[in-house]
Amino acid sequence: MQPGERVLFYTGGIIEAHSPDGQLFGLQRFTDFVIKHEADGLTAPETLRRLIQAILEHQHGWLQDDATVTSWKWRTRQAGGTVRTVI
Numbered sequence: 001m002q003p004g005e006r007v008l009f010y011t012g013g014i015i016e017a018h019s020p021d022g023q024l025f026g027l028q029r030f031t032d033f034v035i036k037h038e039a040d041g042l043t044a045p046e047t048l049r050r051l052i053q054a055i056l057e058h059q060h061g062w063l064q065d066d067a068t069v070t071s072w073k074w075r076t077r078q079a080g081g082t083v084r085t086v087i
Contacts (some may be wrong), residue, residue: 001074002074003074003075003076004073004074004075005073005074006044006071006072006073006074007071007072008034008069008070008071008072009068009069009070009071009072010030010068010069010070011065011066011067011068011069012065012066013063013064013065013066013067013068014030014051014055014067014068014069015027015030016065017055017058017059017063017064017065017067018059018064019058019059019060020059020060023058025054025055025058030051033050033051033054034047034051037050037051044071044073045071047071048069048070048071051069052067052069055067
């Protein structure tokens, strides 16, 4: 990774979330969701909050599996040039 890049980690419960009629949330919907909200200028925490809400709505409010997602961004601190990871 280079400073400024971001990586998302997620568990299978994110993309394998089933609606009551059996429709998967899916990888394509997940990536489209993240890309759209990032392009809209939302912060990473707000994008992830909205993603979890969308998954809950997809499952009608009931998680059937673990659904964990985290975003990490590498950036350089102004003073001293040290690098830290920011969520």
